Amino acid sequence: MIDSLFLGIDGGGTKCRARLRDAAGNLLGEGTGGPSNIRLDPDLVWNAILTACRAALDQARLGEADLGRIHAGMGAAGAGQSSAVERLMARPHPFASFAIDTDAHTAWLGAFSGNDGAILIVGTGSCGYGVVGGERRYVGGWGYEISDEGSGAAIGREALRRTIWAYDGRIPQSALSQAILAEFDHSPEAIVDWVGKARPADYARYAPIALQHALQRDPLGLDLITDAAHQMAQIATRLLDLGAPALCLFGGLAEPLRPWLPPPLQQVIVPPQADALDGAILLARQATQEPLVRRRR
Numbered sequence: 544m545i546d547s548l549f550l551g552i553d554g555g556g557t558k559c560r561a562r563l564r565d566a567a568g569n570l571l572g573e574g575t576g577g578p579s580n581i582r583l584d585p586d587l588v589w590n591a592i593l594t595a596c597r598a599a600l601d602q603a604r605l606g607e608a609d610l611g612r613i614h615a616g617m618g619a620a621g622a623g624q625s626s627a628v629e630r631l632m633a634r635p636h637p638f639a640s641f642a643i644d645t646d647a648h649t650a651w652l653g654a655f656s657g658n659d660g661a662i663l664i665v666g667t668g669s670c671g672y673g674v675v676g677g678e679r680r681y682v683g684g685w686g687y688e689i690s691d692e693g694s695g696a697a698i699g700r701e702a703l704r705r706t707i708w709a710y711d712g713r714i715p716q717s718a719l720s721q722a723i724l725a726e727f728d729h730s731p732e733a734i735v736d737w738v739g740k741a742r743p744a745d746y747a748r749y750a751p752i753a754l755q756h757a758l759q760r761d762p763l764g765l766d767l768i769t770d771a772a773h774q775m776a777q778i779a780t781r782l783l784d785l786g787a788p789a790l791c792l793f794g795g796l797a798e799p800l801r802p803w804l805p806p807p808l809q810q811v812i813v814p815p816q817a818d819a820l821d822g823a824i825l826l827a828r829q830a831t832q833e834p835l836v837r838r839r840r
Contacts, residue, residue, distance in 0.1 A: 546565065546566055546612070547566050547612055547613075547614055547639070547831075548563060548564070548565060548566070548571070548605075548609065548612050548613045548614070549563070549564050549565075549566070549613070549614050549615075549616075549824045549827050549828060550562070550563050550564075550596060550599065550613045550614070550615040550616070550638070550823075550824070550827065551564075551615075551616055551617075551618075551649075551819075551820040551821060551822070551823030551824035551825075551826075551827065552579075552592055552595065552596075552615060552616065552617035552618070552619075552820075552823055553617075553618055553619075553646065553649070553819050553820050553823060554579035554580065554581060554588070554591075554592070554617055554618065554619035554620070554646070555578070555579065555580065555619075555620060555646075556578055556579075556580040556620065557578060558575050558576065558577060558578065558579070558591075559575065559576040559577065559578070559579035559591040559592055559594070559595045560573070560574075560575050560595060560820060561573065561574045561575070561576070561592070561595035561596050561598070561599045561820075562599065562820040562821070562823075562824065563596075563599040563600065563602075563603055563613075564824055571599070571602070571603035571605070572598070572599035572600060572601065572602025572603035572605075573598075573599050573602060573820075574594070574595040574596065574597065574598025574599040574600075574601070574602065575594075575595050575598060576590070576591035576592060576593070576594035576595035576596075576598070577590070577591040577594065578591060579591040579592060579595075579619065580619070580620055580621055581619045581620075581621050581622055581624075581627045581628065581630075581631050581643075582621045582624070582627050585630050585631045585633070585634050586634065588631055589631070589634055589636065592615075592617070593637075596610070596613070596615070610637040610638060611637060611638070611639055612639055613638045613639055614638065614639050614640045614641075614642075614827040614828070614830065614831050615636075615638045615640070615641045615642070615827055616641075616642045616643070616644075616649070616823040616824055616825070616826030616827030616828075616829075616830065617641070617642070617643045617644075617649075617823055617826075618643075618644060618645060618646040618647075618648060618649025618650065618819050618822060618823045618826070619643060619644075619645065619646055620645070620646050622643055622644055622645045622646070623645050623681075628643060631643070640827070640830055640831055642826050642827055642829070642830035644826055645672075646664075646819060647662065647664060647670055647672035647681070647684070648672065648679070648822075648826070649819045649820075649822035649823045649825075649826055650662050650664065650672075650791075650793055650815075650818075650819040650822055651672055651673070651674060651791075651822065652822035652823075652825045652826055653815060653816065653817040653818050653819050653820070653821045653822030653823075653825065654791040654793075654815035654816060654817070654822070655674075655789075655791070655815075655816065656816050656817070656825070657825060657829070659673075659674060659675045659676065659786070659787060659788055660673065660674070660787055660788060660789050660790070660791065660813075661673030661674075661779075661782035661783070661785075661787035661789070661790050661791075662790070662791045662792070662793055662815075663775065663778060663779050663782070663790060663791075663792055663793070663797065664684075664793045664794045664797070665693055665694055665695075665775060665792065665793070665794040665795075665796045665797045665800060666694065666695060666747075666793075666794030666795045666796055666797075667687075667694060667695045667696050667743050667744050667747040667795075668684065668686070668687055668691040668694045668695075668696060668743060669683055669684065669690075669691045669692060669693050669694035669697070669775070669778070669794070670682075670683055670684030670691075671683050671684070671778040671779065671781065671782050672684075672782075673782040673785060673786075673787040675785060675786035675787055676786070680782070680785050682778050682781045682782055683778050687700065687743045687746070691743075692771075692774035692775070692777070692778065693771040693772065693774040693775035693778070693796075693800070694747070694750075694771075694796065695743075695746070695747030695748075695749075695750035695795070695796055696743035696744070696746040696747045696750075697746075697771065697774070698746075698747070698749065698750040698753050698767055698768070698771050699745075699746030699747050699748060699749035699750055699753075700746045701767055701770070702719070702723060702749045702750075702752075702753050702763075702767055703723065703734060703738070703746070703749070705720065705763055705766070705767070706719075706720045706723045706724055706734070706763075707731055707734065709724075709763070710724060710731055714763075715762065717756070717761050717762050717763040717764070718756060718759075718761050719752070719753060719756040719761045719763045719764045719767075720763050722752065722756075723749065723752075750796060751799075753767045753768060754768055754799055754800075757769075768800070768803055769803065771800060771803075772800055772803035772804050775800060775804060776804055776805055776808055779804070779808050780808070783811065788811075789811050789812075789813045790808070790811050790812050790813070791812070791813060791814070791815045792812060793815070793819075
């Protein structure tokens with residue numbers, strides 16, 4: 544009998560990461576590939592997945608012939624969009640099985656090993672996600688245009704908005720507003736031109752600047768970071784109200800903003816048991832052994 548292998552895949556807009564374990568859970572290899580946001584062309588996504596997988600196989604001193612005994616699980620941003628998943632799964636693949644879910648779900652699987660709990664992801668965007676009694680719940684994560692509260696993109700967007708207020712004289716100038724204005728040669732028109740082309744990551748570049756000024760007690764920086772922490776707390780509190788017994792934080796801004804959260808929330812934050820790649824491996828195992836938890840958006 545051929546032993547099964549389990550592959551966890553983290554599909555992101557910048558790169559694809561893969562981790563290979565054997566049936567006993569031993570780490571065999573890891574690899575990376577190109578951009579793998581599943582809203583991209585499916586052929587490009589599969590190329591990124593297979594590039595990362597083959598790099599992991601190479602580390603494990605395995606080869607192409609071993610692809611057929613791999614059970615793969617993938618966590619991907621955009622996997623909540625069924626049309627994108629259908630386009631990807633319409634392409635043939637070489638694996639014994641392939642399961643896909645959102646990156647929030649695989650992060651939760653890794654954090655709590657499939658047990659009740661909630662996660663709050665705070666990076667360029669933000670999203671809350673929890674599973675209690677087998678039922679999934681998302682809170683937020685609807686995109687930076689109308690949601691993603693507390694995220695880097697939201698902080699940056701608000702920093703620019705309030706910089707314009709300061710320029711108009713509606714609020715006092717501060718070191719932060721002056722620093723942002725200086726980047727645009729003190730021209731609100733230049734800010735408007737920039738906004739027309741800006742993406743979420745462009746806005747998020749201003750979040751660390753706002754945090755740095757907040758730590759220096761700049762009034763505008765303090766307002767921005769205090770507001771972001773309050774919005775994070777609203778998402779977290781909703782997840783706890785739904786029955787989650789504990790909370791894990793993920794994302795580049797999670798730890799920098801954690802000290803700004805209220806003490807009652809601090810007490811329920813726990814370290815994750817594992818990362819999203821091992822969560823994706825657990826997804827692959829579940830797909831071959833047991834039904835997935837029910838989903839509710």
